[in-house]
Amino acid sequence: xxxxxxxxxxxxxxxxxxxxxxxxxxxxxxxxxxxxxxxxxxxxxxxxxxxxxxxxxxxxxxxxxxxxxxxxxxxxxxxxxxxxxxxxxxxxxxxxxxxxxxxxxxxxxxxxxxxxxxxxxxxxxxxxxxxxxxxxxxxxxxxxxxxxxxxxxxxxxxxxxxxxxxxxxxxxxxxxxxxxxxxxxxxxxxxxxxxxxxxxxxxxxxxxxxxxxxxxxxxxxxxxxxxxxxxxxxxxxxxxxxxxxxxxxxxxxxxxxxxxxxxxxxxxxxxxxxxxxxxxxxxxxxxxxxxxxxxxxxxxxxxxxxxxxxxxxxxxxxxxxxxxxxxxxxxxxxxxxxxxxxxxxxxxxxxxxxxxxxxxxxxxxxxxxxxxxxxxxxxxxxxxxxxxxxxxxxxxxxxxxxxxxxxxxxxxxxxxxxxxxxxxxxxxxxxxxxxxxxxxxxxxxxxxxxxxxxxxxxxxxxxxxxxxxxxxxxxxxxxxxxxxxxxxxxxxxxxxxxxxxxxxxxxxxxxxxxxxxxxxxxxxxxxxxxxxxxxxx
Ligand SMILES: Cc1cc2nc3c(=O)[nH]c(=O)nc-3n(C[C@H](O)[C@H](O)[C@H](O)COP(=O)(O)OP(=O)(O)OC[C@H]3O[C@@H](n4cnc5c(N)ncnc54)[C@H](O)[C@@H]3O)c2cc1C
Numbered sequence: 226x227x228x229x230x231x232x233x234x235x236x237x238x239x240x241x242x243x244x245x246x247x248x249x250x251x252x253x254x255x256x257x258x259x260x261x262x263x264x265x266x267x268x269x270x271x272x273x274x275x276x277x278x279x280x281x282x283x284x285x286x287x288x289x290x291x292x293x294x295x296x297x298x299x300x301x302x303x304x305x306x307x308x309x310x311x312x313x314x315x316x317x318x319x320x321x322x323x324x325x326x327x328x329x330x331x332x333x334x335x336x337x338x339x340x341x342x343x344x345x346x347x348x349x350x351x352x353x354x355x356x357x358x359x360x361x362x363x364x365x366x367x368x369x370x371x372x373x374x375x376x377x378x379x380x381x382x383x384x385x386x387x388x389x390x391x392x393x394x395x396x397x398x399x400x401x402x403x404x405x406x407x408x409x410x411x412x413x414x415x416x417x418x419x420x421x422x423x424x425x426x427x428x429x430x431x432x433x434x435x436x437x438x439x440x441x442x443x444x445x446x447x448x449x450x451x452x453x454x455x456x457x458x459x460x461x462x463x464x465x466x467x468x469x470x471x472x473x474x475x476x477x478x479x480x481x482x483x484x485x486x487x488x489x490x491x492x493x494x495x496x497x498x499x500x501x502x503x504x505x506x507x508x509x510x511x512x513x514x515x516x517x518x519x520x521x522x523x524x525x526x527x528x529x530x531x532x533x534x535x536x537x538x539x540x541x542x543x544x545x546x547x548x549x550x551x552x553x554x555x556x557x558x559x560x561x562x563x564x565x566x567x568x569x570x571x572x573x574x575x576x577x578x579x580x581x582x583x584x585x586x587x588x589x590x591x592x593x594x595x596x597x598x599x600x601x602x603x604x605x606x607x608x609x610x611x612x613x614x615x616x617x618x619x620x621x622x623x624x625x626x627x628x629x630x631x632x633x634x635x636x637x638x639x640x641x642x643x644x645x646x647x648x649x650x651x652x653x654x655x656x657x658x659x660x661x662x663x664x665x666x667x668x669x670x671x672x673x674x675x676x677x678x679x680x681x682x683x684x685x686x687x688x689x690x691x692x693x694x695x696x697x698x699x700x701x702x703x704x705x706x707x708x709x710x711x712x713x714x715x716x717x718x719x720x721x722x723x724x725x726x727x728x729x730x731x732x733x734x735x736x737x738x739x740x741x742x743x744x745x746x747x748x749x750x751x752x753x754x755x756x757x758x759x760x761x762x
Contacts, residue, residue, distance in 0.1 A: 238266020240722025241433030243750030249385035273370035276740035303734025317728035351528025434471025436695025449486035460506030484697030494691030506691035512562025522626035700730035705753025
């Protein structure tokens, strides 16, 4: 069967939905091909954090942010290369930060998106002012998390579908792109329910199929040399559909795939007690008060504290050859500081429930965290350090952690914590966090002593490396046009969202400031839609 339309969009995650909604609103006929039975892709699972700059929420909290400061942070974190693979990435980075500080937020608000008023301070860095990390809080969580961000686009697409402008094909997995006279003119998809083949042709084809985090073969093949060996027991932080199939289909017709070794994987993965996808990992979002220990129970060097510098922490662990690590904390710190990423594990924000939100101040872990404490074999709970260490070594299957070494470090830390000052760099990070009201309210315990008998039991959480975001991808120009290896556009083909490295084939360079993935889908989708609209005349 062959069908013809104005624009084909491959993938109905956030980036694909943005393109489809914008073009259908502009009167274009759009065919949306989605390999799964549902819409929204990863964004539905996401925490809904968007990197925005100089917003009303920031100003209400007294944060003086600005585009120049954000650009400094972005470029210091990205560590772009001088070569051709970062020519467009740099332009995309500048364009994204400028949009994040101007029209992105009013555009979202005009569709009814609102934000949790306490802006979070993710990936804060910990070194010098011109080093990596956010120098100001910029992680704006959508009120309603990921589903709250996807919903307005879904509604727009559904409205245009009812008017006949959008043709939605669920369970249609695109296998190949069609090229005619050097121009991409369509694609061939397989209906995964009845196993029939569909050929679709259009004036423009947009690949919006996401990254590679669910394809372990590709992740292993492209794993960068400077990250040590790929961990044998690596977990997966994305659904299985994040398999790189769209990227490979575009590559097969001449698209330039670049920066493949750049990935945004995390070291803080906890295996899910009720997995939904293969090797399902949940990211542990620890506040600044948990001690982060390597597989041998030694503290990670400063500034590698939780939430500070993901790439450096990951590299530290993977190059050491034994990449699992431990968070060491107690019940009081778990209650105040321990959270999990994703829409499902934050029912208060996802359900827009003020009542549930207020429960965050109760002196006990949140229900989702407690569920993991009850069910996860990787969480050890004990009243005494000796029993805790015995439990840790049992989980690791080896006597890697020495109780004397662990106890010495914790006693030294606790003595300093008790003074209220101290020269331990992590205590300085805690003090900085407590100067920021949302961190004081939502993210730091008021007493950081780990061994304090009043705060027991002690808790140790074994963390494993897991795959999440893909930072490289299809190289695109600022119009979202896919480029060939010779730098010229591959006519008819566009790419948006994660498959395009969120713009240019690598808008992040080597590091993300967080919230830049959803933000990058919105921005790249919007830009491509506008340029397709102009191109089609
Ligand atoms: C648990 C979790 C939490 C996250 N939290 C945040 C956060 O707070 N902030 C942030 O910025 N980012 C976050 N992210 C990352 C962010 O959600 C993703 O990077 C982003 O949603 C990617 O969107 P996308 O549209 O490019 O791709 P995807 O969401 O992967 O969508 C691609 C779609 O294409 C379909 N598809 C793939 N191949 C084909 C094919 N061959 N044919 C047809 N269809 C195909 C897929 O089924 C999918 O629906 C999170 C991710 C996860 C998993």
